[in-house]
Amino acid sequence: MDAGDYKKASTCYLIGNVFNKGIAFLTVPIFTRILSTSDYGIVTTYNSWIGIVTMLLGFALHMAIRSSFIDYREKVDEYLTSTLLFTVAFSVSMTVIVCSVSVLLNLSIPFILGLFFLFPVASITYFE
Secondary structure, three states, X not given: OOHHHHHHHHHHHHHHHHHHHHHHHXXXXXXXXXXXXXXXXXXHHHHHHHHHHHHHHHOOHHHHHHHXXXXXXXXXXXXXXXXXXXXXXXXXXXXHHHHHHHHHOOOOHHHHHHHHHHHHHHHHHHOO
16 A cells, blocks of 8 residues: 555544544433433443443454454455454353353343343444
C-alpha cells in the first residue's frame, strides 16, 4: 500500500469511529427522557456487562487480527477462520457453563435467558 491508501483507510476508520461514538453520545438525552431512572440503569448495566464479557471472550484477538495481515499475508483467511471458530466455541462453552450453574443454583428464568444472550452478543460485538 502506498501513502495515499493509508490516508484513505485511516480517514474511513476515523469517520466510522467518530460516527459510532457520536451516535451513542447523542442518544443519551433521548434515552434519559424516554426511560425511567431504573430502566436506564438496567440498560447501562447491560451495556457494561457486554463490554466486560467482550473483553473476556475476545482475549484481545482483534489486535492479533490486525497484525496477522502483516505477519501472515498468505494465510490470513486461515487465521481469521481459526480466530472466529475459537471465539464462537469459547462463547458457546461459557454459555453452557453459565446456564448449567444457573440451573443448579435455581436462578430465575429471565436471569438465565439474559446470560444466554449475553455471551453470543459479546462474541458478535467483538467482530465489529
